[in-house]
Amino acid sequence: MNEQVLTQLRAAVGAPNVLTEGDLTPWEQDWRKRTRGKALAVVRPGSTEEVAAVVRASAAAGTPIVPQGGNTGLVVGGVPDASGREVVLSLTRMNKVRAIDRDNLTMTVDAGCVLQNLQQAADDAGLLFPLSLAAEGSCTIGGNLATNAGGTQVLRYGNTRELCLGLEVVTAQGEVWNGLTGLRKDNTGYDLRDLFIGSEGTLGVITGATMKLYPRPAARVTAWAAVPSMESAVRLLGLALQQLGAGLTGFEVMGQFALSLADKHYPQLRVPLFRDHPYCVLLENSDQESEEHARGRFEHLLEAALADGCVADAVVAENIAQARGLWHIRESIPLAQADEGLNIKHDISLPVSRIPVFCAETDALLQRQIPGVRLVNFGHLGDGNLHYNVQAPAGGDMKAFLRDHEEQVNTLVYDQVKRFEGSISAEHGIGALKAAKLPEYKSKVAIGLMRALKQALDPGNVLNPGRVLSV
Template sequence: MTLAKTDIKTDTMTAELLQAFIDIVGAGNALTSAEDIRPYLTENRGLYHGVSALVLKPGTTAEVSSIMALASQSGTPIVPVSGRTGLVGGQVPREGGQDILLSLERMNRIREVDPVADVMVVDGGAILAEVQKAAEAHDRLFPLSLGSEGSCRIGGNLATNAGGTAVLAYGNMRQLCLGLEVVLPTGEIWDGLRRLKKDNSGYDLRDLFIGAEGTLGVITGAVLKMVPRPRGRQVAYAGLASPEAALHLFETASQRCGSALTGFELMPRIGIEFTTKHIPGVRDPLNSIHPWYALIDISTSDSAETAETMMQDLLADAFEAGLVADAAIASSIAQQDAFWHLRESMSEAQRPEGGSIKHDVSVPISRIPAFLADADLAVHALMPDARICAFGHLGDGNIHYNISQPVGADKAAFIARWRDMNAVVHAVVHQHGGSISAEHGVGQLKRDELSASRPAIETELMRRIKQAFDPAGIMNPGKVIS
């Protein structure tokens, strides 16, 4: 259905305009009842709640183009929705009810797999776990791995430049993507599905959309990199005295294992206690108690024996140097998965303990011990009984600095201190030359702080880019940049 611009009232969401959007995808692919729309109106932690009269589920890039053309014509704000696993409110509409949600859940195809070139082409709504399976079917690996991989979608992974557990070896989504297909706010389609590893022809438009959180356009397709599937893998779990010991262990592992070191995670004792207490089937791999733990993952291109020997030699060196107090090497694939399940369940395990104020931050790797020490002092100065559960990807500097409420505290009163706690922790992050958003994105949660903490020219350049791509301001308004 095509409407002349004069046919549409832009000040209200008229029934005629809603029907025009519905006609693009068909009534069976549009949600209009409050009950059906409700799951799309909040983020996982319940921090943000929005209002919308309509969820559209296009099935093709052409339909997304028609939706955006009508939105541009009518001045209707559009909020792209991927797997709805985001944690910063980036996928949540505003409270005024003027936003329409555009879900890519029907656009979930694996378009093509090319094992010779080690690439695959997928829809923006392809589920990450299905992408991993498609690579595995061709004896390849798509290395992005997240706790939400069974429900998160590639478009959202790209829009937030997701990292996950293997950034150390393979990089984040920016490094795992060669090309994009994007529908612009005007409805124009940019076909940038190039499979080239070398292309220096002008500005890299791809990188503008990756990490933009749907504020510049809708990612409807992507060319993803695959890598040869490792032939050998070994995972170990080590007990440590301190973050300093973990950092030295990481240095040793990097020197001894090189590119075979695919994961290095840091976990505190309190995180182990929460996880073994609240997650069914999870147990502590070590019999003795330690203040800190490291999860080490090694992948090799030749054989399981090589990975096993490499891990044993690494731990032998670490024991001799006094870096490791105890360690367990996985004896099976099931045990490797169990070690990782413990780490990946750590955030979820905080929920039964009450309110949790979370920080997704990064600092230079060499500064992690100092950051943790300074942040702990700052947090306890603000709230002496707060329980700090700081864990994450030591190998790439990304720490999930989460704070659980004091035992017996009122959850609502604790959560009400979210901004105060953010200010304290983020001040320490800036002190150590870090970033307040490592892999979760900015969304609504960190939008104002991002603008306030970056150099004025940097914020201004971001605004100019937003204005150039979305002059009408209809593309996921209120997110990333104010």
């Protein structure tokens, strides 16, 4: 049966694009290097029609398919399991910008288009595609849509879902739904687009998308502020929203230990103001008028924040290079944490108003249960999304820490998230990593509806089985 389906896959996409031999690590190992699966084959289609042919052949043989973009996911949702039965459907050959409609402010692209290339194409057209995240040089828009990725500008522009107007999707039966509309209003029945966005390849394979574009700001100004507490960071956010309104396009909070790791592993970054303050905040103001206007509004905000006491000290980037340097510090925290050793990651969201109490209580609970544990807390405070990560005590055995404490730590953190009416996944998705946990933290009714949708759209359980919903 394996040889039969491989023959059909080679016929669909060409033999050179069906990989079964050699080093398949880039497709079989997840980005965090915690999981390594075994694929029956890595299949690399070059068109939507080829994707549909691959799905039809796989579905007929009962061969599971794992759709994969840039393989930058953090929840083991885009790599094969260890069975050797699953086909990895890599969409990276489908990487074209199909069209840009300046008047409609839209861009239609292949799903395998790298995010940074979308940003550049929009910029070349004098426009802005605002989705921005640390993996933008390698992640693909299809993966961003499949996980409903967030990033650093959700506060102003929303998650990837809010940036998408239309999709092209191959169903589990190998049919093609062409929903690549550029319409902002279309009330003709169920919203199929939103059904597939965030479904992590379990309901259909996204092959193309029509995304929103925006006028490019006349100026962007970045500031770095030291704050005395998480409560102060929330108060600063309120002031910034009040004074900057839609101009506030970024608001990131970073804990002292998180910044100390960036300083330790990348001393050339020259992290400012972190040594004497428990938190720092990175703010971005995008202005449609001028650099002078943007800077003036920022300086007025910081004066008010200093008078209020929610900011202890601050620096404003003098030029684009300095601004990029400050953002590079924020983006280097996950890499610095990886350099420090294995860790337990949490991608959680909470009502912004409840974040200070959540952090104080959960920090204390973790320290009580695991003395010396180190907390790497950073994230998108503007939209309530924290990367609340847990590092082993200094000098400890990292592998032993994960083996002995991961389940304990996850349960403690997720129980706290539930108590504070939050979500255990804000922007990374569920994948295989959290699939077994999801029913504990989502209502039975919601899980039942999700299972019904899966059964209706993919009755053969061919598309990414075991991800999002555990078997």
